Amino acid sequence: MSLSNEQVGRIARLSRLAISETEIDVTRTKLDGIFALIEQMQAVDTAGIEPMSHPQELATRLRDDVVTETDRRAAFQAIAPQTEAGLYLVPKVIE
């Protein structure tokens, strides 16, 4: 398999990673190498094999429906790039 520049651009958009035209060429070459490695998987017949998502078979734990966290907004917002009046600031989304 080898990717086209358009495909690399599309994956970068999905990944929310800005990528320049010159970077696309270099990235495509490296990704082609990685996918050549990954493609070795396709030679294996896995019909009837149950996918393993996790090393331990765990049931999801439930907890009581009560408040356990304290309000730490000030501490969390102290490390944010931009806040105002207890809110995170981002560029205007709705005109």
Add this chain to the structure above:
Amino acid sequence: MINASLTALRRALDDKQISSVELAGLFLDRIEAHNPVLNAFITIDRDGALAAAGDADARIARGAAGPLTGIPLAHKDVFCTEGVLTTCGSKMLANFVSPYDAHVVTLIKAAGAVSLGKTNMDEFAMGSSNENSHFGPARNPWNTAHVPGGSSGGSAAAVASRLVPIATGTDTGGSVRQPAAFTGVTGIKPTYGVVSRYGMIAYASSLDQGGAFGASAEDCALLLSAMTGFDARDSTSLERPPQDYAAALAPVAGAGDKPLAGLRIGLPREFFAEGMSDEVRAAVDAALDQYRALGATTVEVSLPNAKLAIPAYYVIAPAEASSNLSRFDGVRYGHRAADYGDLNDMYCKSRAEGFGAEVKRRILVGTYVLSHGYYDAYYLQAQKLRRLIAEDFRRALGECDVIAGPTTPTTAWALGAMGDDPVQMYLADIYTIAVNLAGLPGLSHPCGFGAGSLPIGLQLIGNYFAEGTLLATAHQYQQATDWHQRRPAVAGV
């Protein structure tokens, strides 16, 4: 003191031969003297360490000391530490002062151990050489032109050069065991779910597991004992009581000079085929002879699907990473680009600037394999191979008690030697990755040296929850050998 085992340090602290403040000062001075060359630490926390050491001294004076009270250590910079810079080796988090502690950090603080700082690592734990750190590579203390391995390269280099007696690490595909092998220290990755992942910055959540570095299996046992235990804040934390791995090291009464009598060591045919360098093979063979001399028997086993571990890993890990790293959006914490247009532009530029090349590649691979129309061919196929690999281990561990083999195919390579091809470096993790896919515990201990005095490691793999067996097995080997007591010349130990 610099070379002392934790047991000896404990005795010195309890007997008031040295205070915890003095001990912390001794190691802090070493860090400040040698870190400019080794680059093992990203952050040195002298003030925090001395305050914690003062508390430890008060606790020792009260007679309330535990095994780690007053013992200096370092945390891999993947663990969140409240009030202390936590970078994960990334520009993205270069200014991130965590507002909370990882569960591991909380446990170790409660044990009274003294954190001296945060160690260097490959960005977001993605790498096998520490060359992917935003803060420059850590160096191998045995030869500073060589890499210390990765991703926990800083922790391994720090323990090897005795800048600190013990350190924490994490292991997603070999990131504790491989740097342990490259730097001549002992490192253990426990069974998946034994160490809480809360506050451990996520790379690949179904593979990530905290682990321990020390000079010996005994030191690792003491540190790992303090790191384990159920934590409700990690949905995959296992509900098991805390373990005392140090107690498991005690020799069997009457074992004499055959302390490992009855232990069956499985040697996977596939690990001893082509790929291993001659010097690694010679050192591993000699270590196996030593194990036989200690009473163990060896039996050939087979892991026929082991070769599929690397391709399966490079689907599963990037897929999980692309999801985990989507949280870095420049809104709530981490890097935000200086110039941007709309919200989407802010995301794209902040992420492009904040992440390094290898992290971006893995995000792109992960995004692709999870995208519409490709999920079955990649992610689902990789999970089926994961099942085959885990089944291989289940069968093999039915025929033996532990599996042994090389930790790495070669000794540590020179900085830059892997060139520009990421796949070359991926292949260097051939012996460690399958263990993470299966979720089994693995340990690496030093077993010799190759050309240029570069250390060689032997890997032991056990069944689920066999950490105690791995540590006890390595401990018996270390009672009979002195590889783990060799020290590099670089830091004057």
